[in-house]
Amino acid sequence: MVAVRSPAGTGAAVADGTESLRVVVTDPIISRFEDLLKSDGGAHRWDMAAAWTPERKLDALAGADVVVCSSLNAAEAAAAQRARLVHVTGAGYDKISFPHLAPAAAVANTFHHARPIAEHVLMVTLMLSRNVAASDRALRNGQWKTIATDGGVPFHPVLADLTLGLVGLGSIGAEVARVAGSLGMKVRAVRRNPAAPLPPGVSPDWVGGHDELHALLAASDVVVVTVPLDAGTEGMIGRAELDAMKPSAFLINVARGPVVDQAALYAALKGGDIAGAGLDVWWGLPADGVVPPAELPFGSLPNTVLTPHHSGHARMTFERRAADIAANIALLASGGELQNVVRRPVPAK
16 A cells, blocks of 8 residues: 655645545546546536547646556657556556656556456356357257257266366455355466465465466366456467367466467367357457457357456446546545555656
């Protein structure tokens, strides 16, 4: 936690000793929760600027005490030199131009997406293991294919028959472990520091380090990728790792697209080297009409469940994020200790 106090000449005091702040909101999603953002009741000036022109937005940022955003490019960060708090509207802050921020600006983030992502993982696991997409297509095409009508239709497992292997055991991985474990799945995991204390309520059958990734892959029926993307995890799941998986296993990626080698995954799926994949994250953003954003046609493969990076998009996620942001704005106005600070301000000399 960190306290961010007012430099001389900024903010306006009100009767209860708190400041009246100018808050500029540029994120269109969190703007839909405007009432919750304003729930602390402070006498602040709010600019809901998501739909403004770039020029008008820069003018507003120049007068902002607080910026609420999902991204802040170099020009926007340079304009917001008065800001004392840049509040990211999610967990990731890689789209904030830190070098261009004022030294006095703290940066905070917020979470609350682990549970909906964990539920998404279980949904995709059931869809893949019960062949839901293929059954849906067959029925729409007039084919009634069950174990009673077609000897080639496999029996499907129950979740308690399956071992789930987690690549990463942070907040998302931990919640996947809790939900999967509560349904009887055997849970295994690898993490950077296997000796670190386990998160509350998480009791996997086995935990190893990243150097034991291949052992995890070989033992798992469902592999779930939850690690953050960095220099050490880019391409972490490549050809050798996919070869280590069971031919009957599924890969579900809810981390970042580049953690998995795109060409290797496509080849493994097309060749039947693994049974299927659930992809909620991609290798870029939609551009030039290419959806999903990949160089290879994953949409043509019958053994995939594809979603547009929306696994965490529950209403609860954004309601709780808006409440976190409102609470931090109230703390800033009263000189309190900010929560979830990822970049501390540099005190003025």
